[in-house]
Structures are given as C-alpha cells and as structure tokens.
Amino acid sequence: MDLLTRAEIDVLAEPGGGEARVSLFMPTHRFGRGIEADRLGWKNLVDGVEAVLAQQMRRPDVEALLAPARDLQDDGMAWQYMSDGLAMFLRPGWERTFRVPAPTPALATAGDHFVLGPMLRLLSGDEHFLLLALSQREIRLMEGSRNSVEQVHLGDIPTSLTEVVEPHEPRSDTMARPSAGAGRAGPAVFYGHGAGDENLSSTEVVRFLRSVSAGLHDLLNGATSPMVLVGLEHLVWAYREVNSYPNLLEEVVDRNPDQLTPEEVHEMAWPLIEKRLREQRSRVIDRFRELHGTGRVSGDLTTIAQAATEGRVETLFVQADPWCWERVDDATLPIVQLGSDARYAECEQVDAAAIATLKNSGHVYATSESVVADSExxxxxRY
Structure with a gap:
C-alpha cells in the first residue's frame, strides 16, 4: 500500500480507453471490534459493484477485475493494519490500494475513469502532512492528519547509518503498524544552527543523509504536503544541507525521535502544521476576495471545470466536511454507475475539476467554509 503523490494522480487520471475502471472507498478501524465489521462492509461493497458490472461485462471478466478486492477481503492479517480509510482502484490486470490517514465515505463507482474526490483530503494537503524522524539508528517517514500518523514503508531507502557505512545487511520489508495520535497541542520548537556532535564522523553522516534525501526524492515525487523534521539539532542542520524536498518547514521538533512514540511525535508536530495550514488557507481566501470583479475568480462550477481542463485554474477551493460524495445520498451503500446517475453528476464534475487542477500544477484547498455562497x-x- 503506497503513499499517494501527484505522480500517482497522473496514473489514476489517465483516460480509460473504454476499459472498465472501479473505485472503492470505505472508512476503516485501526483496532477493536470494528475490524470484523470492516471486512463485512468491504464484502458488501464489492458485492454491490459486482452486481452493477455483471449487467455490462462477462462474469469471468468481472471476477478477474475484482479479484484483488476479493483477495483483500479474505486477508485477515491485512485488516489488522488498516488506517482511518481504505481506497482501491481497479482496471483489468492492474490495481492500486491505499491506506488513507483520514476517513473516507463508503462508496463504489464503476465507469470509464477513476474517482478521486473522497481522497481530496490528501490531494489538497488540507490537514495532511509528512514527518521525517532523523536519527542514526532509524529514519522514519510518517504521513499524518489531524488525528493520527502512520509510518510509510521506505523500500530500499537506507534507514540507519550502518546501512551506508557498513556492508549492507538485509532488513525486513514488513509493513510497519499504523499508530494513532491524540492531536493535542505540544511544544513548537524552531530551527536554528548549532554545533554538531564531535563524536560523529561528519562525512559518514552526510553520506547517509544524502542517500536518504535521494531516496525520498524518488518516493515523494510530486508530493506537496508540508514536512516537519524531528531530530536533534546537528542532524536537522545536516539534513537541511542535502534536502531536495521543496515543502520542508523551518519549524522542527527538537527531540531525539528514538525516544518518542508515533503518538508523541504527532502531538508535538501537529500544532506546527495546523498553524501553517491555517495561515496559508487564510491568505489564499483573502486573495480570492481581493480579485473579485476582475474576471480572475469564479464560483460557477461549469466555468471552473472548463478552465481546469484548459490549465487555467491556479487555485481551486472545494467545500468539505462533508464532501460532495458524502452528502448526495443517505443510502447505506452507494454504488454509482458513472455518467448515468444524475444525483452524482455535480460530484463527478467537481472531481474532474480537482484532478485537472492538480495535473496542471494548480493547488486544491479543502475548506469547511463556503468561499462562494451556494457553490461547491x-x-x-491564472489568466
């Protein structure tokens, strides 16, 4: 299960060419009795989209298309390591699955393209952030939201100094368990230069951190979420010298992460992220209001959707909490045939506008307040 980046969005947004594409979303529990209920809910969701597809496709083709979803349904261990939401995208011979550190609605869609709207919390960067815990013993990358953080699998990226300065020893590729955080306020510590630890070999440390940065450059290709560094001052200073990720915050958590649980890291980092996101969102909304009457802004969905496909949308605001897909229908289990259900036509248009904006290097903001009254x-x- 992967970190969602704009590079992944480009893949998911490719035209379908007439082949069937299925998008599946469901809220999940990290622990407790809800896990078994999640498995049953997933089964019902897959059963529902199977019934829709069976009216259009041969049964063997339907079964082959949905096989990864059925495999997940039967994988009891996978359900022990879920996050707050689950998303799966299927096309013939291909699938992508994401554990989502934010709730998603229960929704299945079938058509000639994927739906990404329920994941806009991640795509917009609203309340979504990255944490990089720096120590010589272990590098940890986490993605988080207001309430939780979850460790990201780093693949071949070195995670300890010994992997760079000593012969490589195979390490486990087992997925780390997700952890929840309380999201309460913690100390905000600001970055400043200082002397390094004289007991360390600076050459070896820099080589190690450069390898980490190079690996993250590939892993985070296209990501736009803010990143907070967690670590002691000398390692933070050294990492900044080799960092290539453009959205690194100046503020850091100045603590040894080896001594911190994911919950503690989240508690200390969230106030820094919340302040950054609130200020950034307020500035952009103020700019929208300043441009009113100039022809550079609009609250009309049809106009915006057309401009997005032309690459003219610099910034898109999407009303959230709840999202369009979450409030159209109060059905227990919405199964949507794209392009043929008028109740969801506006949601499809919002979805397409957001994807086109992201693909053309625009910014998407999820906001609980309506920037324009009575408009999604x-x-x-841009012009």
Whole structure:
C-alpha cells in the first residue's frame, strides 16, 4: 500500500480507453471490534459493484477485475493494519490500494475513469502532512492528519547509518503498524544552527543523509504536503544541507525521535502544521476576495471545470466536511454507475475539476467554509 503523490494522480487520471475502471472507498478501524465489521462492509461493497458490472461485462471478466478486492477481503492479517480509510482502484490486470490517514465515505463507482474526490483530503494537503524522524539508528517517514500518523514503508531507502557505512545487511520489508495520535497541542520548537556532535564522523553522516534525501526524492515525487523534521539539532542542520524536498518547514521538533512514540511525535508536530495550514488557507481566501470583479475568480462550477481542463485554474477551493460524495445520498451503500446517475453528476464534475487542477500544477484547498455562497467550488484563474 503506497503513499499517494501527484505522480500517482497522473496514473489514476489517465483516460480509460473504454476499459472498465472501479473505485472503492470505505472508512476503516485501526483496532477493536470494528475490524470484523470492516471486512463485512468491504464484502458488501464489492458485492454491490459486482452486481452493477455483471449487467455490462462477462462474469469471468468481472471476477478477474475484482479479484484483488476479493483477495483483500479474505486477508485477515491485512485488516489488522488498516488506517482511518481504505481506497482501491481497479482496471483489468492492474490495481492500486491505499491506506488513507483520514476517513473516507463508503462508496463504489464503476465507469470509464477513476474517482478521486473522497481522497481530496490528501490531494489538497488540507490537514495532511509528512514527518521525517532523523536519527542514526532509524529514519522514519510518517504521513499524518489531524488525528493520527502512520509510518510509510521506505523500500530500499537506507534507514540507519550502518546501512551506508557498513556492508549492507538485509532488513525486513514488513509493513510497519499504523499508530494513532491524540492531536493535542505540544511544544513548537524552531530551527536554528548549532554545533554538531564531535563524536560523529561528519562525512559518514552526510553520506547517509544524502542517500536518504535521494531516496525520498524518488518516493515523494510530486508530493506537496508540508514536512516537519524531528531530530536533534546537528542532524536537522545536516539534513537541511542535502534536502531536495521543496515543502520542508523551518519549524522542527527538537527531540531525539528514538525516544518518542508515533503518538508523541504527532502531538508535538501537529500544532506546527495546523498553524501553517491555517495561515496559508487564510491568505489564499483573502486573495480570492481581493480579485473579485476582475474576471480572475469564479464560483460557477461549469466555468471552473472548463478552465481546469484548459490549465487555467491556479487555485481551486472545494467545500468539505462533508464532501460532495458524502452528502448526495443517505443510502447505506452507494454504488454509482458513472455518467448515468444524475444525483452524482455535480460530484463527478467537481472531481474532474480537482484532478485537472492538480495535473496542471494548480493547488486544491479543502475548506469547511463556503468561499462562494451556494457553490461547491471556487477558483482563482491564472489568466
């Protein structure tokens, strides 16, 4: 299960070419009795989309398309390591699955393209962030939201100094368990230069951190979420010298992460992220209001959708909490045939506008307040 980046969005947004594409979303529990209920809910969701597809496709083709979803349904161990939400995208011979550190609605769609709207919390960067815990013993990358953080599998990226300065020893590729955080306020510590630890070989440390940065450059290709560093001052200073990720915050958590649980890291980092996101969102909304009457802004969905496909949308605001897909229908288990259900036509249009904006290097903000009254969206145009 992967970290969602704009590079992944480009893949998911590719035209379907007439082949069937299925998008599956469901809220999940990290622990407790809800886990078995999640498995049953997933089965019902897959059964529902299977019934829709069976009216259009041969049964063997339907079964082959949904096989990864059925495999997950039967994988009891996988359900022990879920996050707050689950998303799966299927096309013939291909699938992508994401554990989502934010709730998603229960929704299945079938059509000639994927739906990404229920994951806009991640795509917009609203309340979504990255943590990089720096120590010589262990590098940990986590992605988080307001309430939790979850460790990201780093693949071949070195996670300890010994992997770079000593002969490589195979390490486990087992997925780390997700952890929840309380999201309460913690100390905000600001970055400053200082002397390094004289007991360390600076050459070896820099080589190690450069390898980490190079690996993260590939892993985070296209990611736009803010990143907070957690570590002692000398390692933070050294990492900044080799960092290539453009959205690194100046503020850091100045603690040895080896001594911190994921919950403690989240508690200390979240106030830094919350302050950054609140200030950034307020500045952009103020700019929208300043441009009112200039022709550079709009709250009309049709106009915005067209401008997005032309690459003219610089910033898109999407009303959230709840999202369009979550409030259209109060059905227990919505199964949507794309392009043929008028109740969801507006949601499809919002979804398409957001994807086009992201693909054209625009910014998407999820906001609980309406920037324009009675409109799902608002936009600032490049021209």
């Amino acid at each position: 969206v608002a936009a600032i145009f």
